[in-house]
Amino acid sequence: xxxxxxxxxxxxAAVACAALRRFPxxxxxxxxxxxxGGVSGLIGGLITRIVLGSGHTPSVLVAALGVCAALLxxxxxxxxxxxRPRRPAQRQPLRQPGxxxxxxxxGPR
Numbered sequence: 750x751x752x753x754x755x756x757x758x759x760x761x762a763a764v765a766c767a768a769l770r771r772f773p774x775x776x777x778x779x780x781x782x783x784x785x786g787g788v789s790g791l792i793g794g795l796i797t798r799i800v801l802g803s804g805h806t807p808s809v810l811v812a813a814l815g816v817c818a819a820l821l822x823x824x825x826x827x828x829x830x831x832x833r834p835r836r837p838a839q840r841q842p843l844r845q846p847g848x849x850x851x852x853x854x855x856g857p858r
Contacts, residue, residue: 753794753806757813761790764817775825782824789820 765786769779776782793816797809 750798750803753798753809754791756806756810757794758787758791760810760813761786761788761793761817764790764814765821768821772825775827776821777824777826782821785820785824786817790814790817793817 762783763786765783768786769776769782790813794809794813796816797812798805801808
């Protein structure tokens with residue numbers, strides 16, 4: 750179990766390194782990406798190990814890879830060139846409610 754956990758964490762860190770090299774402008778701080786990669790690989794591997802049991806090392810590593818890729822994809826953004834400056838929200842004037850209309854269900858029967 751120790752080697753599966755270590756392998757899952759190292760696999761997650763390797764995926765995070767590859768993502769940092771591939772998308773340097775689309776990811777936040779490298780320390781956050783590396784930590785997310787390692788921890789998500791470890792968590793994905795441990796959850797899969799609990800569900801499948803022992804003896805399924807390749808499946809555990811594949812699931813760790815999937816969880817790591819899914820969580821790293823949540824960190825992706827548009828990058829520096831795709832960001833637009835935010836404009837302050839325009840305030841809409843408040844509408845004054847008109848006279849209340851009687852409901853059809855409360856009228857005379």
